[in-house]
Amino acid sequence: MKRFGKRKAKMIGVCLLVMLLSPFIASITIRGISYISVAANNISLLKMQETKEVISEFKQIDSHPDYEDSIISYGFGWEEEYEDESYSSDVNLDNSTPQDVGVKPYPENLDNVSGNVIQSSFGKYSGNKYFDLENGGQVMNNTSISNYNLFQESNLKPEFKIELNGEPQVLIMHTHTTESFEPYERNFYDSSFNYRTTDPTKNVVMIADEICIQLEKAGITTIHDSTIHDYPSYNGSYLRSAETVKTILAQYPTIKVVLDIHRDAITSEGDLMQPVTTISGKKAAQIMIISGCDDGTMDMPNYMQNFRLASLFQQQMENSYPGLTRPIMFDYRKYNQDLTTGSLLIEVGSHGNTLEQVRYSGELIGKSIADALTSLA
Numbered sequence: 001m002k003r004f005g006k007r008k009a010k011m012i013g014v015c016l017l018v019m020l021l022s023p024f025i026a027s028i029t030i031r032g033i034s035y036i037s038v039a040a041n042n043i044s045l046l047k048m049q050e051t052k053e054v055i056s057e058f059k060q061i062d063s064h065p066d067y068e069d070s071i072i073s074y075g076f077g078w079e080e081e082y083e084d085e086s087y088s089s090d091v092n093l094d095n096s097t098p099q100d101v102g103v104k105p106y107p108e109n110l111d112n113v114s115g116n117v118i119q120s121s122f123g124k125y126s127g128n129k130y131f132d133l134e135n136g137g138q139v140m141n142n143t144s145i146s147n148y149n150l151f152q153e154s155n156l157k158p159e160f161k162i163e164l165n166g167e168p169q170v171l172i173m174h175t176h177t178t179e180s181f182e183p184y185e186r187n188f189y190d191s192s193f194n195y196r197t198t199d200p201t202k203n204v205v206m207i208a209d210e211i212c213i214q215l216e217k218a219g220i221t222t223i224h225d226s227t228i229h230d231y232p233s234y235n236g237s238y239l240r241s242a243e244t245v246k247t248i249l250a251q252y253p254t255i256k257v258v259l260d261i262h263r264d265a266i267t268s269e270g271d272l273m274q275p276v277t278t279i280s281g282k283k284a285a286q287i288m289i290i291s292g293c294d295d296g297t298m299d300m301p302n303y304m305q306n307f308r309l310a311s312l313f314q315q316q317m318e319n320s321y322p323g324l325t326r327p328i329m330f331d332y333r334k335y336n337q338d339l340t341t342g343s344l345l346i347e348v349g350s351h352g353n354t355l356e357q358v359r360y361s362g363e364l365i366g367k368s369i370a371d372a373l374t375s376l377a
Contacts, residue, residue: 101232106197107190110183114191116271117182117352122286122326130327133311136318138327143293150330153304154311158342160256162220162376167254169373170215170222172208172261175241175336177228179204179263182274182354185283189272195265195351200226202355207348207362208261214366220373223248223255242336249339257309257342257373260335263358264288264347272352277323284364285349285357288326289314292333292345300334305341313344316372321364 130138131147133154141147162169178196180203182189197203205226215222227244230237241260249255266273275286291310294300310328317324337343346365349358 103198104178104196104231106180106183106199106202107193110190110193112190112192113188115189117187117189117274118268118271119185119274119276121277121323122275123323125327133315133318135315136322137311137314137325139311139314140327140329140331142329142331143295145293145330150307153307154315156308157312158256158305158309158376160342160376162256162373163254164219164374164377166221168221168223168252169255170220170257170259171225171245171248171252171255172211172222172259173225173227173241173244173248174204174208174229174262175237175260176230176234176262177203177205177226178231180351181263181349181358182272182352184354184356189352196231198228198231204261204263204348204358206355207263207358207365208259210359210362211259211261211366211369214363214370215373218370218374220370223252238334238336242339245336245339256340258336258340258344259369260343260345262345262347263353264350266350266352273350274352274354274357275326275350276353276357277321279321279324279360279364282360283357284321284324285353285361286326287317287324287349287361287365288329288347290329290331290333290335290345290347292335292337293330294334295332298332298334298338300338302341303337306337306343309342310344312372312375313369317365317368320368320371324361324364324368 125138125140128147129141131141131151132138133151139147139150139154141150178198180195180197180199200206205224208224208226212222212224225244225248227241229240229244245258249258266275276283277286278284289310291307292298292300292303293307294303307328307330310330314325314328333345335343335345337345348361348365
């Protein structure tokens with residue numbers, strides 16, 4: 001075939017190929033434009049959702065995955081603590097503190113406007129890492145374990161029994177004992193306060209006091225240890241609290257459950273979030289249970305036992321008080337949860353919540369946990 005004939009045949013072939021592929025090219029192009037449009041729309045929605053409102057304009061946070069990740073904490077307190085960081089020289093392992101370190105009082109005046117407090121309610125979540133529990137509540141799975149396997153575990157009860165015989169069954173303590181809150185509902189915060197105080201009536205100790213009242217009412221003997229582990233040194237708190245827990249467990253071997261009560265720290269672009277729900281006409285701070293998972297380096301082989309207890313508590317709370325919980329955080333964390341098969345960390349509200357809101361949550365948590373634990377008696 002001559003060169004011209006070959007070129008003509010080649011051109012005809014190319015044209016036919018383009019004609020054959022054009023529907024697919026068009027489909028891909030349209031689909032790409034559609035994806036870009038959806039992404040742009042999501043960004044637009046995200047910006048709209050991030051428009052801040054004053055506290056009196058109560059709003060519900062929609063379950064937009066990107067928005068959730070931008071404002072949901074990951075279990076740290078006011079600042080991240082690295083468990084392997086060496087102790088500060090001013091605090092020893094035996095929890096002793098130097099003579100010249102005094103109390104850290106709750107401030108009398110917090111009237112300087114530094115930013116907004118946004119009252120919100122975290123609703124139901126969507127996305128691949130979330131799944132629903134059978135009787136209420138959700139789990140946020142940040143591990144490689146499948147949601148299916150975790151769901152199966154969530155339907156199993158812990159293997160221990162609760163004895164209603166006067167012997168201690170529950171230990172409540174605080175790694176970050178000084179974590180504190182807003183004084184009352186308002187639409188601003190004062191950055192001169194770092195939300196830490198040694199005043200037990202205004203930090204997480206008072207939440208645990210409320211939980212203890214309800215457990216004792218149910219006949220569940222509880223020890224509440226209010227040792228301060230995070231002041232004056234914050235880093236090393238988990239190592240110090242581990243020693244406290246070990247000492248108490250050795251003294252009271254009947255204890256099955258150890259609850260480390262904290263408060264969260266949720267912010268969004270400089271604003272403090274105040275996660276609440278209304279229960280029986282009163283505002284309660286929303287709570288989050290953290291159940292750690294071993295990645296093979298934590299020496300925590302029984303972590304699934306803790307998760308079963310977390311699932312029992314979560315379902316009981318959501319069943320009794322819908323909206324009280326945020327999803328269980330199941331993640332590669334230790335948080336001293338290797339010390340028993342009933343060890344959990346509970347975040348009660350955030351630093352944007354008020355003292356009254358978290359106190360009420362403590363009462364509701366206590367009632368729910370009492371019901372859950374008596375089911376194991």
